[in-house]
Amino acid sequence: MSICSFFSRHFSRHGCCQRWMLRGIACKLKLEEQQKSQLSAVFDNFKQLREQVRSGWTGRRQEINALLSAERFDRVEALRIAQAQLALIGESLPKLLDAFAEFYDSMTAAQRERLRDRIANRLDHRCCGH
16 A cells, blocks of 8 residues: 555544644635645545545445446446446536635646746656556
8 A cells, every 4th residue: 555545544534634734725825824725625525526526436345336237347337337427527617616616716826837847857766656
């Protein structure tokens, strides 16, 4: 189990990881209180989206098992299952993007530059061993 998996599975259920990450990001970006609140809203929306997607898959386990135990793979049924998951994401994604937009728009140019640098660094180094 990777460190990322450990933290996301263990701490995110209890909110510890979220608070830890919020403090770290707030410190590195030098966020004001209002910005911290907006960033917290982004995390809350992301957590809600994640929980909706996870619960959607949990309810579809039997359907997926039926697909995989059949003699032939039913592409139409697999597509229906995937589209149902995409619909769940589509319902919640606008709220997440709105929350991020409010946070991003409240940042100064220097904060946005630091954020871009941190994201680029994470993407270039493929964090968590992926």
